Amino acid sequence: MSNCGSCPSKGECNKDQQSCGIQNNPLNNIKKIIGVMSGKGGVGKSTVSALIARNLAKQGYKVGVLDADITGPSIPRLLGVKDAKAMGAPNNCIYPVQSADGIKVMSLNLLLEDENQPVIWRGAMISNTVKQFYTDVIWGELDYLLIDMPPGTGDVALTVMQSIPINGIVMVSVPQDMVSMIVAKAVNMVKKLDIEIIGLVENMSYIVCPDCGKKIQIFNGNDTSKLLDDLQLNLLGTLPMNAGLGNVSVGVYKDGDEEVEGLFNPIVINLLNSLKEIEAKKTQA
Numbered sequence: 223m224s225n226c227g228s229c230p231s232k233g234e235c236n237k238d239q240q241s242c243g244i245q246n247n248p249l250n251n252i253k254k255i256i257g258v259m260s261g262k263g264g265v266g267k268s269t270v271s272a273l274i275a276r277n278l279a280k281q282g283y284k285v286g287v288l289d290a291d292i293t294g295p296s297i298p299r300l301l302g303v304k305d306a307k308a309m310g311a312p313n314n315c316i317y318p319v320q321s322a323d324g325i326k327v328m329s330l331n332l333l334l335e336d337e338n339q340p341v342i343w344r345g346a347m348i349s350n351t352v353k354q355f356y357t358d359v360i361w362g363e364l365d366y367l368l369i370d371m372p373p374g375t376g377d378v379a380l381t382v383m384q385s386i387p388i389n390g391i392v393m394v395s396v397p398q399d400m401v402s403m404i405v406a407k408a409v410n411m412v413k414k415l416d417i418e419i420i421g422l423v424e425n426m427s428y429i430v431c432p433d434c435g436k437k438i439q440i441f442n443g444n445d446t447s448k449l450l451d452d453l454q455l456n457l458l459g460t461l462p463m464n465a466g467l468g469n470v471s472v473g474v475y476k477d478g479d480e481e482v483e484g485l486f487n488p489i490v491i492n493l494l495n496s497l498k499e500i501e502a503k504k505t506q507a
């Protein structure tokens with residue numbers, strides 16, 4: 223039976239407690255869980271997850287990032303903890319690693335001797351590991367736990383959405399026809415599972431000419447507005463394609479980087495407002 227007392231969805235869900243498959247660790251008190259998803263690979267989910275986490279942490283929130291991309295984990299590099307190792311805790315639990323900006327991080331790479339070792343596991347094992355990253359990691363007190371989802375709408379995405387009490391999903395897309403089609407699949411999956419979509423971040427929307435400052439659209443550009451209209455999604459913000467964002471994983475982005483902060487401040491404001499609206503709607507229902 224689920225432990226509703228420590229559930230981030232307490233008071234906002236209409237699940238039957240006896241049949242709910244969600245297990246919450248009583249040592250954890252996580253207020254909100256946000257999934258970052260796309261369906262399509264390589265569109266910037268991990269970069270967006272890491273930079274939302276850093277922005278929230280900078281505002282003083284207690285933040286964690288669960289890297290659910292077991293076979294292609296990039297969160298440790300993006301949060302500057304690639305050489306750290308997660309340590310065991312009593313009762314078969316695990317302590318997350320803490321980044322320099324105070325973000326708690328759990329990723330399979332933090333358990334491997336060598337980050338270059340592949341994880342050659344079947345789907346069920348990968349899904350169980352993700353579940354354990356929620357149930358067995360001592361996250362403690364968190365205002366926000368971000369879950370960086372793997373690409374696709376398969377096993378892991380399904381496990382995350384069915385066994386972790388997600389309050390909402392941030393979709394990441396790129397304004398290109400083929401990406402939009404695959405993101406639409408992910409959006410429809412989330413809707414089928416009755417999970418709220420907080421909004422969409424459009425990544426790689428444009429490049430800025432270093433000489434004249436003109437914004438140049440590299441893809442044909444109209445697909446996101448069609449996606450937003452067709453699926454009734456909220457646009458949280460757009461991000462350029464640039465070296466600053468591309469080099470987060472090599473530690474180039476430091477606190478106080480005005481360009482990155484200027485890009486993420488409005489996205490995070492929109493995200494928090496949208497999350498509040500979702501909560502208000504649920505408590506009224």
Ligand SMILES: Nc1ncnc2c1ncn2[C@@H]1O[C@H](COP(=O)(O)OP(=O)(O)OP(=O)(O)O)[C@@H](O)[C@H]1O
Binds near residue numbers: 265463
């Ligand atoms: N706005 C951007 N400008 C430049 N490079 C970017 C931008 N966003 C992401 N990248 C780069 O694109 C690559 C893919 O990004 P990222 O790993 O965040 O995507 P992902 O969707 O999480 O990928 P995966 O499907 O493997 O999980 C990375 O090398 C990243 O540094």
